[in-house]
Amino acid sequence: MDYEGKIYRPWMEANSLLIQTTIGCTHNQCTFCDMFREKKFRVKPVEQVVADIEEARKYYRQVDEIFLIDGNVLALKTEKLLPILEKVKATFPECSRISLYAGYNDLRRKSVEELKQLKAVGLDMAYVGLESGDVQTLENIKKGMTPEEAIEGAANAKAAGIRVLASFIFGIGGRDRSKEHIKATVDLLNIIQPEEIAPMALAIQPGTELEQEMERGEFVMPTRRQVLEEEKYLLENLNDFDSFYWGDHGNNIVPLKGRLPHARQMFLKKVDAAIRQHSETHEEILETFSW
Numbered sequence: 001m002d003y004e005g006k007i008y009r010p011w012m013e014a015n016s017l018l019i020q021t022t023i024g025c026t027h028n029q030c031t032f033c034d035m036f037r038e039k040k041f042r043v044k045p046v047e048q049v050v051a052d053i054e055e056a057r058k059y060y061r062q063v064d065e066i067f068l069i070d071g072n073v074l075a076l077k078t079e080k081l082l083p084i085l086e087k088v089k090a091t092f093p094e095c096s097r098i099s100l101y102a103g104y105n106d107l108r109r110k111s112v113e114e115l116k117q118l119k120a121v122g123l124d125m126a127y128v129g130l131e132s133g134d135v136q137t138l139e140n141i142k143k144g145m146t147p148e149e150a151i152e153g154a155a156n157a158k159a160a161g162i163r164v165l166a167s168f169i170f171g172i173g174g175r176d177r178s179k180e181h182i183k184a185t186v187d188l189l190n191i192i193q194p195e196e197i198a199p200m201a202l203a204i205q206p207g208t209e210l211e212q213e214m215e216r217g218e219f220v221m222p223t224r225r226q227v228l229e230e231e232k233y234l235l236e237n238l239n240d241f242d243s244f245y246w247g248d249h250g251n252n253i254v255p256l257k258g259r260l261p262h263a264r265q266m267f268l269k270k271v272d273a274a275i276r277q278h279s280e281t282h283e284e285i286l287e288t289f290s291w
C-alpha cells in the first residue's frame, strides 16, 4: 500500500482498511492541529488509489469497514470520488460501511443530489470536525467555518442520508471562553443533531500555533474542572435526539461511550462523581462558572 506521510484515522476506525485518496487537508490552518502540517494538499492519482485497492484485496479476505484518508476527502470533486467509491464497492462487496473525513464546508459545497449519488455508491458516513459552535472561538482557532455553514452542511448530509460524526473539543475556548464555547456548541448540536458525537478534551500538540499562543500567554488552558463542567453542561442540555456518544477519547477525563439520550443519567453520574472526587480537579483553582 502506498501510504504517504503520517497517517491519521479516527479511533473508532481502528479496524477499518485505510485507503489513502487525498494527501493532506485543504484547509490546514487550524491553530490546534498538527495532523497534516507537513503535507501540501493534493489529490492522489486515481490509478494509484485503484492499485492500492487491488493490492489490499490480495491481503485481506474479509474487509467489513473502509475509511478513506487523508483530511477532508470529500473536498474531491464528485466525478473523481464516484469512481473510487464504485471501485471500493466492487472490490470489497462484503464491506458494510465506507466512511471518510469531511468538513461541513465540503458537505455544504456539494449539492444534495451529488451527496445522494455518493451515498448510492456506498458512502455511509462522514467524520466532521465541528470543534466549537462559538463564533469567536471558531475565529480564534482559524477553523475557516461559521456555525451557519455547519448548519447548511449538516442539512445537506441529512437530506442525502449520509450519517455524520461530529467531533468537538472540550476546552478549546480556553479558560476565558469555556462557558461561551460550550453553550454555543450545545446550541449548535441541538440544531444539527449529528448521528454520532465525539467530544475530546484539549491537548496541546507540539509545534502548533496554539502552543505558541499559550507560550505567549494569549491562550490559557482550561482547568480540568472546567473540562468536566463543559461535559456536564453538554450532557444536561443536549436535546433528546438519538445520537451515539464517543466520549472515550484517550484525552478525556471520564471515558464515556454509549447511546444518547438513553445513557444521559448514567454519564452524568460519572461526570458528577469525577467533579467531586477527581484529585486533579481539587488541585486546581476551581474558579469556574455556574450554569
Ligand code: SF4
Pocket: 025, 026, 027, 028, 029, 030, 033, 034, 035, 036, 071, 072, 103, 129, 143
Ligand atoms: S483540524 Fe481538520 S480542517 Fe483543521 S487543519 Fe486539521 S485536518 Fe484540516
